[in-house]
Amino acid sequence: MKTFKIVLVLIGIIFISCSESDNNSDLYAYRFFKNKKLNIVSNDVTYIKYGEIKEGNSLVFEYEYSTEGGINVVDDEYSEFIRFEISDSIDEFNFTNEELTIAKIVLSKYCYCVFENNPDKDFLPKGIISGEKISETEWDISIDVTFYGNENRNIAGKFKLKE
Template sequence: MRTLIKFLLFLAVIVVQSCSNNDDNDCSDILCNSGPAVFEFKIVDIETGENIIGKIISGQGIEVTNALSTSDPDYSIITENDRNILRISTFNPSDFTITHSYYYTNEEIFKFSVDTEQRTEDCCFSVQINDVIIEGADYELDEETGIYIIKKSIRSSVGASESLENYHAFFENSELEITPFANSYFNSNLKDIDVVQGDKLVFKLLTHDEGSEQVADDELTKIVYFEVDPEATEFTLNTDNFEEANALIGFSASDKIIRRVTKGEITGTKISDNEWEVEVDVATGEEDESPFIQMQEPKQSYNKSTYEDVWEPIYGTHIFN
């Protein structure tokens, strides 16, 4: 019996020493790496609660950048079983910006900052999350699933099944931002335009011709943009005030050109807070020179709308704060 007790005591000492050695020196035979901290986000329409990843916005168009690292961030769109979840993984403190890129736009959805700390205890590595900050959107944490619900407003746009041949709209609390086109070193007249927050009414007329199926690259989009006083109930724009109204005309085909309107007239009458009647007959350039751009539209109803991209017909919707 004494021999058995001595043996058990001896074995206990060996076990204690073995654990001590593992704690202090050798952890090679212990596998308990927790991996990175993982965060999941569902982006929903703030009004309807509809999951907009892969439906209203394209999951392939979502991009994630990290201001605290030069390495590409680890993120993916989880689409199995129609989950449509954005998953971001990180070991280190990070300042992520999540954007949606679509044609010519690159819009911020939200910012996500996380403070992490890497720890090793009893040979086990783990990432401790000290703080999480989400900015640029309303959100809530689903305690049951651990998923952050990001709530965003949605900019409506023309759907793929709708006609683009007669698109007329005006935008409240807006103004036109006019800058030289990015590749305008060949022609200083090229302009790029965007609709941003402001104190004007911005009007947009867009026509789009799909062209012939038998001919490549013969699609043609033409636009007219201009601003008016939001307090006005009617207006007349002509050579006397085209520049003040930032009246622009342009086209997009194999090339893209925007120029200021130089001739013609635009008249409008307010019907209600949601509707104007506008007639457009404007041009820029000379008929015997290139480019000569002209837009003639009889009196049409322009309805209150939200922002859309300038050039190509955008078959989808956009998100914004």
């Protein structure tokens, strides 16, 4: 009888610790906006630059990664955005290294943490972004860029029009 109770308790523990859902709260979004422009904002407090989407005449592309973090961890949420702009009159593009400044590509990070200003992080992005228009509402985009001297992002996906 004692063995039966031990087995029953162990089975109960297993069922309590298992879940059908993995509660993965990670979000990946690939979108673009028409009739917009990208403003790059920086300040003296942080090395992170921020891309603000404003009204304009270009296409602005935005990749977003967000996570809620651990279930029982306070203030560990994290988000990052990669944004860039292109002329609305082109159907394909390929920007490499110094040409990335034309597209104003920027990696912005948000969290309950500090990204203190660091001269060692004051680098222009290096790498390549390319894209091809699939339709009026979809682009195939590839990003392989190093930001802030050592933060590489390699992303490929279909970016859909956000209205």
